[in-house]
Amino acid sequence: MKARTLPSTYYTDHEKFDKIRKRFEKFWHYAGHLSQLSDCSAISVDHMGDLIGEPMMMTDENETRCISNVCTHRGMLICNNKSRKHTLRCPYHGRTFALDGSFKAMPEFDDVIDFPSPKDDLESFPTMVWKGLVFAGIDPSGISTCIEEMQKRVGWMPIEKYKYDPTRDRSYEIKANWALYVDNYLEGFHIPFVHQDLNTILDYENYRTETFDGGVVQIGIANKDEQKFSLPDNSPDFGLSIAAYYYWIFPGLMLNFYPWGLSVNIIIPISVNRTRIIFQGFVGDLAMLGKGAGGDLDKVEAEDQEIVEATHKGVSSGLYHRGRYSPTKEKGVHHFHMMLTEHTT
Ligand code: FES
Ligand SMILES: [Fe+2]
Numbered sequence: 001m002k003a004r005t006l007p008s009t010y011y012t013d014h015e016k017f018d019k020i021r022k023r024f025e026k027f028w029h030y031a032g033h034l035s036q037l038s039d040c041s042a043i044s045v046d047h048m049g050d051l052i053g054e055p056m057m058m059t060d061e062n063e064t065r066c067i068s069n070v071c072t073h074r075g076m077l078i079c080n081n082k083s084r085k086h087t088l089r090c091p092y093h094g095r096t097f098a099l100d101g102s103f104k105a106m107p108e109f110d111d112v113i114d115f116p117s118p119k120d121d122l123e124s125f126p127t128m129v130w131k132g133l134v135f136a137g138i139d140p141s142g143i144s145t146c147i148e149e150m151q152k153r154v155g156w157m158p159i160e161k162y163k164y165d166p167t168r169d170r171s172y173e174i175k176a177n178w179a180l181y182v183d184n185y186l187e188g189f190h191i192p193f194v195h196q197d198l199n200t201i202l203d204y205e206n207y208r209t210e211t212f213d214g215g216v217v218q219i220g221i222a223n224k225d226e227q228k229f230s231l232p233d234n235s236p237d238f239g240l241s242i243a244a245y246y247y248w249i250f251p252g253l254m255l256n257f258y259p260w261g262l263s264v265n266i267i268i269p270i271s272v273n274r275t276r277i278i279f280q281g282f283v284g285d286l287a288m289l290g291k292g293a294g295g296d297l298d299k300v301e302a303e304d305q306e307i308v309e310a311t312h313k314g315v316s317s318g319l320y321h322r323g324r325y326s327p328t329k330e331k332g333v334h335h336f337h338m339m340l341t342e343h344t345t
Contacts, residue, residue: 003324003325003334004322004323004324004325005322005323005324005325005333005337006179006322006337006340006341007321007322008315008316008320008321008322010177010179010337010340010344011177011179011180011272011312011315011316012177012272012273012315012316013272014272016344017177017269017271017272019343019344020251020269020340020343020344021269023251023343023344024051024052024251025052025137025138025139025140026137026138026139026140026141026142027137027140027141027142027143027250027251028128028135028136028137028140028141028142028143028249029048029051029052029135029136029137029140029253030133030134030135030249030253030255030264030266031045031048031056031058031066031127031134031135031136032045032058032133032134032280033132033133033134033162033164033262033264033280033282034060034064034129034132034134034160035132035162035163035164035282036058036164037058037059037060038163038164039082039084040082040083040084041059041061041083041084041085041086041088041099042057042058042059042079042082042083042088042099043057043058043079043081043082043083044056044057044069044077044079044080044081044082045057045058045066045069045136047266047268047276047278048066048136049069050268050270050276051252051266051268052137052138054068054070054125054138055068055069055070055077056068056069056125056136057069057078057079057083057088057122058134058136059099059100061099061100062100063100064127064129064134065099065100065101065124065127066124066125066127066134066136067100067101067122067123067124067125068101068122068123068124068125069122070122071090071092071095072095072103072119072120072121072122073090073092073093073095073106074092074093076090076091076092076093078090078091078097078122086099087099087104093106093107093108094106094107095120097121097122100124101121101122101123101124102121102122103116103120103121103122106120125137125138126138126139126140128143130147130150130151131155131157131159131160132159132160132161132162133159133255142213142214143214143249145212145213145214145215146212146213146214146215146247146249149212149215149217149247150217150247150255152236153217153235153236153237153245154245154247154257156231156232156234156235157257157284158284159262159282159284161284162261162262162282162283162284163282163283163284164280164281164282165281165282165283167281168263168279168280168281168283169278169279169280169281170277170278170279170298170301171276171277171278171279172276172277172279172301172305173270173274173275173276173277174274174275174276174277174305174308174309175273175274175309175312176273176274176275176308176309176311176312177269177272177273177275177312177315178251178252178267178268178269178275179336179340180308180311180312180315181252181267181275181277181304181308182248182251182252182267182336183333183336183337184304184307184308184311185246185248185254185265185304186209186216186218186248186330186332186333186335186336187209187329187330187332187333188202188204188207188209188218188220188329189326189329189330190307191204191207192204194303194304194307195300195303195304197296197299197300198293198300200223201222201223201226201227201243201292201293201295202220202221202222202223202226202243202244202293203221203222203223203241206221207219207220207221208221209329209331209332211331211332211335214249214250214339215247215248215249215250216247216248216331216332216335216336217245217246217247217248218245218246218248218332219237219240219242219244219245219246220242220243220244220245220246220293221240221241221242221243222241222242222243222292222293224241226241226243226292226293227243227259227288227291227292227293227295228241228242228243228259228292229242229243229259230259243258243259243292243293243294244256244257244258244292244293244294245257248332248336250336250339251267252266252267252268252269253265253266253267254266254267256294258288258292258293258294259285259288259291259292259294260283260284260285260286260288260289260290260291260292260294261281261282261283261284261285261288262281262282262284263279263280263281263282263294263297264279264280264281264282265277265278265279266278266280273312273316277301277305279297279301
């Protein structure tokens with residue numbers, strides 16, 4: 001392998017940052033899991049505002065929809081966290097909407113000419129659902145290979161039946177460029193150095209990384225006697241002791257499958273040197289919680305964040321320019337860098 005890692009300007013340059021952020025409009029982004037709507041009619045998907053500038057709500061009446069959360073009167077955000085009502089009501093001046101976004105009523109507007117018009121409805125965004133996971137975007141394309149890859153390996157899991165567990169919600173803001181956080185996620189190379197506990201659970205020598213169009217999967221093999229999946233015999237990995245499947249979908253979605261369920265990480269670039277990371281957890285098997293590679297995610301996360309923040313300081317140095325890749329351990333990082341380069345030139 002002759003390749004060199006990304007020039008440090010990819011992590012420090014404002015123009016490059018703005019360019020890639022703008023491209024986020026062209027991709028599908030994770031909105032949520034349908035189990036988040038089990039006790040309500042709508043939830044606000046605030047991270048879409050931070051990711052692509054469009055605050056959204058997710059509703060699921062007859063059809064799953066991601067609709068604008070911006071009131072068509074004077075722009076107030078309609079839903080704050082969740083709504084249990086069948087009608088959505090803007091808290092500012094009381095305009096109401098149906099769960100499909102269509103305008104319903106507005107106080108004190110009786111004499112307004114040409115009102116209501118279709119412009120008073122809330123816009124619907126392109127939305128798609130795979131096994132309970134909802135994706136949306138402004139002008140999205142290109143997630144089909146990722147879905148096929150996940151279907152092949154983890155499609156046997158009853159992901160659509162997993163239950164949202166709000167006690168697993170986390171939101172962190174770190175002092176580092178978002179791509180450094182992704183780089184770190186995409187290799188298991190650092191596990192023996194950074195995650196001593198996790199390293200006793202995973203078989204480092206047999207850790208696998210596969211790349212595909214739009215994403216990467218890393219497969220954590222369990223050491224002897226550690227918690228693993230009971231794989232069905234039609235799984236391509238049948239016979240292996242798998243502790244975790246770590247899927248990353250460009251640009252910043254991480255879907256971590258463990259025997260207990262799914263941990264979702266959403267990576268949100270705030271500025272060239274600030275990143276928000278949101279965690280959500282969906283539980284399939286309560287008895288499996290707290291064990292194995294997905295046992296103590298808070299500890300692993302703290303270890304990763306410390307490294308990523310320190311690396312940000314390092315790549316900002318005038319002396320550092322770029323490095324080389326390990327052909328055996330940094331295939332995923334290389335794949336991400338190729339995509340970043342493609343979307344910034
Ligand atoms: S901004 Fe929503 S009713 Fe006025
Ligand atoms: Fe890590």
